[in-house]
Amino acid sequence: MKLIKSQKKTSKIDIITSYITQIEQYIVFIYLFCMLGIFPLLYKEQYHKIGNTKFEFFWNVSLFFIILSAIFILFKAVIKKITISSFINKLSFLDFTVFIYGVCVCLSYGFSDFKEYAFKGAAGWEMGLCSQLIFVAIYFLVSKQKESLKFILGIHLSSSFLVFVFGILHRFEIDPLGMYEGLNLQQKVEFLSTIGQATWFSSYVCTTFAVGLVLFYISKKHSLRIISGIYSVISFGILVTQNSDSAFIAIAGILLLLGYFSLSDIEKWCRFWQVSSLMWGTFAGIGILQRIFVDRAVPLDALSIFFSQSVFTWVMLIVSFMIMLFYSNLYKKNLTENQLKNAKNRTENIIRLGGVMSTTKAIYKGIVFFLVVGILLTLVFIYLNTKGYLLQWFNYQNTHPYLLFDYHWGSNRGSTWMISWQAFMQLPFYQKLFGVGPDSLSAYLYSIPEISDLLHSLWGNVRLTNAHNEYLNSLLCYGVVGVSAWLAVLIGGITYFYKKAKDNPFMIAFALCIMGYACHNIFCYQQVCATPFLFIALGIGESLTKSENFNTIK
Numbered sequence: 001m002k003l004i005k006s007q008k009k010t011s012k013i014d015i016i017t018s019y020i021t022q023i024e025q026y027i028v029f030i031y032l033f034c035m036l037g038i039f040p041l042l043y044k045e046q047y048h049k050i051g052n053t054k055f056e057f058f059w060n061v062s063l064f065f066i067i068l069s070a071i072f073i074l075f076k077a078v079i080k081k082i083t084i085s086s087f088i089n090k091l092s093f094l095d096f097t098v099f100i101y102g103v104c105v106c107l108s109y110g111f112s113d114f115k116e117y118a119f120k121g122a123a124g125w126e127m128g129l130c131s132q133l134i135f136v137a138i139y140f141l142v143s144k145q146k147e148s149l150k151f152i153l154g155i156h157l158s159s160s161f162l163v164f165v166f167g168i169l170h171r172f173e174i175d176p177l178g179m180y181e182g183l184n185l186q187q188k189v190e191f192l193s194t195i196g197q198a199t200w201f202s203s204y205v206c207t208t209f210a211v212g213l214v215l216f217y218i219s220k221k222h223s224l225r226i227i228s229g230i231y232s233v234i235s236f237g238i239l240v241t242q243n244s245d246s247a248f249i250a251i252a253g254i255l256l257l258l259g260y261f262s263l264s265d266i267e268k269w270c271r272f273w274q275v276s277s278l279m280w281g282t283f284a285g286i287g288i289l290q291r292i293f294v295d296r297a298v299p300l301d302a303l304s305i306f307f308s309q310s311v312f313t314w315v316m317l318i319v320s321f322m323i324m325l326f327y328s329n330l331y332k333k334n335l336t337e338n339q340l341k342n343a344k345n346r347t348e349n350i351i352r353l354g355g356v357m358s359t360t361k362a363i364y365k366g367i368v369f370f371l372v373v374g375i376l377l378t379l380v381f382i383y384l385n386t387k388g389y390l391l392q393w394f395n396y397q398n399t400h401p402y403l404l405f406d407y408h409w410g411s412n413r414g415s416t417w418m419i420s421w422q423a424f425m426q427l428p429f430y431q432k433l434f435g436v437g438p439d440s441l442s443a444y445l446y447s448i449p450e451i452s453d454l455l456h457s458l459w460g461n462v463r464l465t466n467a468h469n470e471y472l473n474s475l476l477c478y479g480v481v482g483v484s485a486w487l488a489v490l491i492g493g494i495t496y497f498y499k500k501a502k503d504n505p506f507m508i509a510f511a512l513c514i515m516g517y518a519c520h521n522i523f524c525y526q527q528v529c530a531t532p533f534l535f536i537a538l539g540i541g542e543s544l545t546k547s548e549n550f551n552t553i554k
Helices: 002-042 050-079 084-090 091-111 115-120 127-141 149-170 185-191 198-208 210-218 222-239 248-264 266-292 302-309 312-339 343-387 388-394 409-425 429-434 443-446 448-457 468-499 505-520 529-547
Strands: none
Touching: 002 050, 002 127, 002 149, 002 222, 002 529, 050 127, 084 266, 091 115, 091 127, 091 429, 091 468, 115 127, 115 443, 127 529, 149 198, 149 210, 149 529, 185 448, 198 222, 198 248, 198 529, 210 222, 210 248, 210 266, 210 302, 210 505, 222 248, 248 266, 248 343, 248 443, 248 468, 248 505, 266 302, 266 312, 266 343, 302 312, 409 443, 409 448, 409 468, 429 468, 443 448, 443 468, 468 505, 468 529, 505 529
8 A cells, every 4th residue: 555655646746847847948949039039029119229139039038938937947856856965966068167166156156345336247238247136047948948949940040041131131221120210321331230230249149040040051951952052141141241250250160060060961061062052152142232232332441342342252162162173973873883883882982072072171180280280370370579679670560450469459459368368367366366356347447546547538428338248348347267167168168069960960059159159259249139149059959969859941
């Protein structure tokens, strides 16, 4: 009798926890629908306080669903007698890195001298303790979702597609939503689509577009390839017109990682060059439209115009297309020979093809090597040029704005970087470890009289709120410990999903999302239109690694 009662009791617990799990799935689904489907398209009163509108939506929706989900999670933990130690033991590698990042943020807040400021963060950004803990909670909330994942990704692709389309239309002063009414030309350059400020917009694009791109890269079905191909064209179209130089750093990082992943076999390598051809073709196509509709095209910065209208773009299109044709013909010939010839010839063909790919890998690694060396030499040149050593040794100095690192370098990022580094070096040892507090760079800088006077002389009443480099900003706000934890999340996430992609190629999408964000924010910062989507991407990617009904997309 005792055994029967025990079995009945266990059965009731299982039934209850099953219902709770289903409720949790619904909660996460609705939350993702709000963030992926509604948030990107949300605006009020055109661009007036659009950042505040989006932050309030993010904050209220996230807090509501996190608290609601936490209630059910705690209830399930109580009835199943789940301990903290058992919870920690079940953490995956990615779970652990995000969890440690949350702990480091809390330590930074605990050691901060600006706790009131650090709690919410700088006005207009609000990336303080509250938002950071929300980001961590979002990851753990989303990573438990196992149902309707394809539908969720469909919502994201549909919403982001509309955002990108509106952005391209705005770059030709076509305004279906009436967002540009009353704006002057300079404001039209600085704002677009339903995201708003161009830098925030490019952050959103670089963090999210890789999902659709990878669908084009891996899809077997013609219909899905066409749909994802159209999405990719629109993505590349907005990337070349969004007018933030940071986006091109992100594209380079994404293509380098996708190219390295594609070296594993010739089919992936062919697909990579299809992606490359599509990108350069889209850039060139945008350039043609800019020339045709010259009176309507919004004037963009030099780098954006270079990638859309230069001869270099056409050369890269032709080169990419020729390489794609070469490997595609080789791949098709390989398939035909494998079908028609005997086992011996098939083996010889595989060996020959393996030799071709080995040579390709060597060439690719060589290109990457020379690219890295070129970047390092450029940095050395900038240093020698800036310090005046070239003038002293060779009576030569280059005054190009990208090759002379002064206060005006990189749209005045030179000044923010130098001042932030100077401020970091003045910190006492314990604050070098744990920082001045989440999003508290501004509070700290303006508390130092000589730095405050310098900032006022440079920008007047405009307040510097971050370093315009996420890693330098994190170093100052979270210290060496905190920035190390944040880098572990980014680098660990890329390597984690890269390894998972060997079994499920779609997982490379999440590695590319992280890469896009990480590269873009070398010149940018955390904000509500990008950082939540990074943690959502981390969470969805983690959930897919545990999903039994989502092994591949074809």
